[in-house]
Every structure is written in structure tokens, then in C-alpha cells.
Amino acid sequence: MEPAIRAQGLRKTYPLSAKQRKLERTDQRHKTAVENLSFEVVKGEIYGLLGPNGAGKTTTLRMLAALIKPDSGDAWINGASIVSDPMGVRKTIGFLTSELKLEEVFSADYLFDFFSELHHIEPAKRDARKKSLFARFGIEAFAQTKVADLSTGMKQKVSLAVSVAHDPSVIIFDEPTNGLDVLTAKTVTDFLLELKGEGKTILLSTHIFSLVEKVCDRAGVIIGGRMVANGTLDELTGDRSLEDAFFDMYRMTVGDAS
Numbered sequence: 001m002e003p004a005i006r007a008q009g010l011r012k013t014y015p016l017s018a019k020q021r022k023l024e025r026t027d028q029r030h031k032t033a034v035e036n037l038s039f040e041v042v043k044g045e046i047y048g049l050l051g052p053n054g055a056g057k058t059t060t061l062r063m064l065a066a067l068i069k070p071d072s073g074d075a076w077i078n079g080a081s082i083v084s085d086p087m088g089v090r091k092t093i094g095f096l097t098s099e100l101k102l103e104e105v106f107s108a109d110y111l112f113d114f115f116s117e118l119h120h121i122e123p124a125k126r127d128a129r130k131k132s133l134f135a136r137f138g139i140e141a142f143a144q145t146k147v148a149d150l151s152t153g154m155k156q157k158v159s160l161a162v163s164v165a166h167d168p169s170v171i172i173f174d175e176p177t178n179g180l181d182v183l184t185a186k187t188v189t190d191f192l193l194e195l196k197g198e199g200k201t202i203l204l205s206t207h208i209f210s211l212v213e214k215v216c217d218r219a220g221v222i223i224g225g226r227m228v229a230n231g232t233l234d235e236l237t238g239d240r241s242l243e244d245a246f247f248d249m250y251r252m253t254v255g256d257a258s
């Protein structure tokens, strides 16, 4: 069976400005954010990309969501190539990040309709989906409130609802619980498990071990832009905790963490 996500040899470099070269204490004109990254996500599973800050997680997810192009390599989401069919990729995925970027002057109701229209969802289907998602997240009472006037938790719930307005079969989620209070973080993790229950495929990035342990079927450890391990949690950890296994991998890849 074709995996829902297949990444093959992804590579991405960024040009470094003089200021960035100084900050990074390097003479190199380019920073390699992701190097020769390959992995697969099976239909219906939750796969976690686990890595420290700057490991290349966001860059990887942005390539897979067809927001930026790889320098080389390719990836296929439900068979659509991120290089040759980015529109096909965008149709089939929902992309979400905990860095909220909802337009603050609009209401949840307006934003949901706007994104549904972008995805050519018929009004009757849109309204039924909006009703169920707004009920799921307790958004109904705030549906007409400007985003600017919502609490951080409610903003995140609106982001969640809007990002799955088109009922995507693959959901790509960058740092789903970063910066959220414990209650909102729980809403997010519960929702991820619900989506999995509906047969959706989920790829998330995180640096939080407990999130991987709680929701992921398999995970890939990414350090310095490279995949250093990939497998089920048992395969990754053996008889250690995920945290201990990660620090062993970190030590072997870059040396002592402290």
C-alpha cells in the first residue's frame, strides 16, 4: 500500500546574511537545515518528528505542506508530489502550527467560511461541518467575536477548526502544543487522537517527549537536519525511556548535551 506520506532525500539550505553568519559564528554562505531526509508515514497513524530547536523540523513540515520547495529530493502526499503538484498536496492536507496567524479583525465564522471557499466546499457541507466543529470546540458562543478579542486557548481552537474545514485526510501539525496552557494542550492532543480514530493520517513535530509517548505510533528523531533514528516507540527506546534514548542518540550524533 502506498504510504500517506513518503519523503525521499529531502534537502533544504538557506542563504545566510552577513548578520546571520556573525550570529552563527560561521563563514559559510548557506545553512543546511535539512539533509537527505527520507521517511514514510503509513495511512491512519500518528508519526512524530522529534528533535531539539533548530533540528530542521519546521523546514521539513513546510516542505511537506508545499509551502517551500526542497533544493533536492521529493515527497508525495497521497501520491501528489510536493515538487510537481503542490496544489494537489495543498488540497489533501491540513497544515497547522501553534504560532497563531489568524487574521485578527475577522470572526471564527467568517474565517471558517473563507477557508472553506478556498477549498471549494459547498455551502451545505460547509455549514454542517462548521456546526459540528464549533460544537466540538465550544466555539459557538464566540463565533461572531473578532479573533483579536478571543482568549489564546479559544484562538487555538478556532485555528484547529479552520485547519480541518476541508476534512483533509492528512494533517501536518508543527509543534501542536507549544506555548499552550495545559487545558488547551489537552484539547489539542485529544483532537489528534480523535482524528486518528476517524482514520486520518497525522504528522507532527515536537520537542516534547511526553507528547510523542502519548499519541505517536512511530517517530523519527531529527538532529542537525538528519534523521538519526526512525521506528515504533519500542524500537526507538528498547528498555529505556524515550528521553534517555534521545539523549543517547544526541550524544552519539553531536557529543555531550550539557
Ligand SMILES: Nc1ncnc2c1ncn2[C@@H]1O[C@H](COP(=O)(O)OP(=O)(O)OP(=O)(O)O)[C@@H](O)[C@H]1O
Binding pocket: 014, 015, 016, 020, 031, 032, 033, 051, 052, 053, 054, 055, 056, 057, 058, 059, 060
Ligand atoms: N529563513 C531562514 N534563513 C536562514 N536560516 C534558517 C531559516 N529558517 C530556518 N533556518 C535555520 O535552519 C535550521 C533549521 O530550522 P527549523 O526552524 O527548521 O528547525 P526546527 O527544528 O523547527 O527548530 P525550532 O523548534 O527552533 O523551530 C536552524 O538552524 C535555523 O536557524
